[in-house]
Amino acid sequence: MRDTIVFDLDGTLVDSAPDLAHSLNHALGLDGATALGVEAVKGMVGDGMSKLFERAVQASDQTLSESGFEAAYSVFERHYAQNAVTDTVLYPGTEQVLDALIKHGLTLAVCTNKLEPIAQYMLEVLGIADRFAVILGGQAGRPRKPDPAPLYEILDKLDSSPERAAMIGDSEIDMGAARAAAIPFVLATFGYSRSGPDLNADVRIDEMSDLPRALASLE
Secondary structure (H helix, E strand, O other): OOEEEEOOOEEEEEEHHHHHHHHHHHHEEEEEEHHHOOHHHHHHOOOOHHHHHHHHHHHOOOOOOOOHHHHHHHHHHHHHHHHHHOEEEEEEHHHHHHHHHOOOOOOOEEEEEEEEEHHHHHHHHHHHHHOOOOOOOOOOOOOOOOOOHHHHHHOOHHHHHHHHHEEEEEOHHHHHHHHOOOOEEEOOOOOOOOOOOHHHOOOOOOOHHHHHHHHHHHH
């Protein structure tokens, strides 16, 4: 039985693109016609905050020196840490589905490339941090998805195994980590994937309420 369910964060549990876009535009001094739109930012999410910022710089056609990039990134990181849950929301039905899974004896975890303190803070403000036995995010020295190491770390913390787990995510990065760890992958088609619904997932969900059925189909 698969009793360990690991969730991605951005584009899976939460729609965070509006706040990311706001902080990116603030750090890069973009406004009005030059501002990066929310839909554009959705296509940049997934590889951690530094890669997101690098993509935003490229999309804004700005040329920054190494020191200029580092300074602007620091502004972005600081601004986002202070404004990460201004317009960010849970996807519809998320809280109810998490509670239903827990009621059925499943253990839940989060595996994200977002900086871990910010991920923890977001989930606390949104009122669902206590649903997760482990919240594991980006930090210095820790490999990022699609490396399977974060998933293995979560399974080790929970005394679980790939045979007992499933990964829920919205991107090729999440699927890559799941495949590398030999864990079935459930694609959240409502998220931020740059490949759309064409990823070769084991099963797809079009809304969070589909998840219990999708997990049952893996058994």
